[in-house]
Amino acid sequence: MRAVVFDEFGGPEVLHLGEVPEPAAGPGQVRVRVEAVGLNPFDGTVRSGAMEAAFRTPLPAVPGLEVAGVVDQVGPDVAGVARGDRVAGPAGRGAAELAVLTVWAPVPEGMDATQAAALPVVAETARRALRILDPKPGETLLVHGASGGVGGLATQLAVAAGVRVIGTASPTNQERVAGYGATPTTYGEGLVERVRALAPTVDAVLDAAGSGVLPDSIELRGGTDRVLTLADPAALGLGVEFSERSEHSAETLAEVIGLVARGDVSVPVAKVLPLAEAARAAGLVDDGHTGGKVVLVP
Missing domain, CATH: 3.40.50.720 (NAD(P)-binding Rossmann-like Domain)
Structure with missing residues (x-):
């Protein structure tokens, strides 16, 4: 499958499209066909190599910490979700055509995938x-x-x-x-x-x-x-x-997705770009003055 890849640590320019093996949903997981990927400053910190002292990132690596998409594979011991459902959640390798989620929440009808993908981390x-x-x-x-x-x-x-x-x-x-x-x-x-x-x-x-x-x-x-x-x-x-240790829960994500869907709170999406422009998107995130989330779409 296609994915955004970096084979060495560095600036946004090290990002490029590549082919990587398709992931599979394991126990307690679902796999989604990705519709949108939210980018975060942490992606740039890892890509630069600045986090290597804290934890190692095997190369080649795929960035992308949050996705929205359509479930296409349901792993063992998973209930309450089926193929074809729209969901969003945190992902470790989200900037790809397929991604695996361990935590997810439903995306309501009418919510755009780019908006949903902007929510799991924030x-x-x-x-x-x-x-x-x-x-x-x-x-x-x-x-x-x-x-x-x-x-x-x-x-x-x-x-x-x-x-x-x-x-x-x-x-x-x-x-x-x-x-x-x-x-x-x-x-x-x-x-x-x-x-x-x-x-x-x-x-x-x-x-x-x-x-x-x-x-x-x-x-x-x-x-x-x-x-x-x-x-x-x-x-x-x-x-x-x-505080940097994530504590993702489906309940918290579902709550915030609901608040955004109802218009009670907002998380602006500033820029939507294709996977092929991942380097440009990462540069915008690194700059830190976008005025909202930067989202990639396959």
Whole structure:
């Protein structure tokens, strides 16, 4: 089958189309004919070789952490799903014509596959971050990267739960953050003063941007308690919690898919490109200023 492959570590240019063996659904798994693949910054981190110290990636490798597609093979010990069903879920080698899922949720009729493929990673990450920080109604949560996929969804979920959110974003994304129900502000020099002018007390901080905001976050919080980063490895030296272990569940994914399908929350898709343009798509993700998810379609 066709897949996006990299045979060496490096920049987006190492990605190319290749032929790889078809996967098969094992016990507790389904195989899908892929309709769309969501790309994430983590794909670029692995592709660059930066994760080799933490875990090894055998080459050649196929990127792609989330897919939406049509079930074409059901493994042993699987119930409640059949061939022909549309599903979405996290995948280890998703940028291909076929992918195997261990966790999945139904994609409702009328939802485009490109939108569904944008949800598995952000749904899990945003819910995990809020579970760790546990902001209560009436508390103030500061979200860095509030216009991005994870930060934007976490912002919307927190606002819906009665939490006051202050969200940092670039000047061009201030309206989007406000549209999520948060109070927007820009990042950069003077951040501490701008946030204090909006809220004298910050009860929790979520860093979904990884742009060097942890020292300011600690100052605003008055310590490292309830400061969480999803993207800044400087956390270890600062005593800040770094959460990176995924805890995917079908229930969480189904919940967020339902919220998006009903229009209660949104996860914007900024660009849809064919598999053959994977290098271009990866470059957009690496740049980090797409204003939404980048999705590949076979």
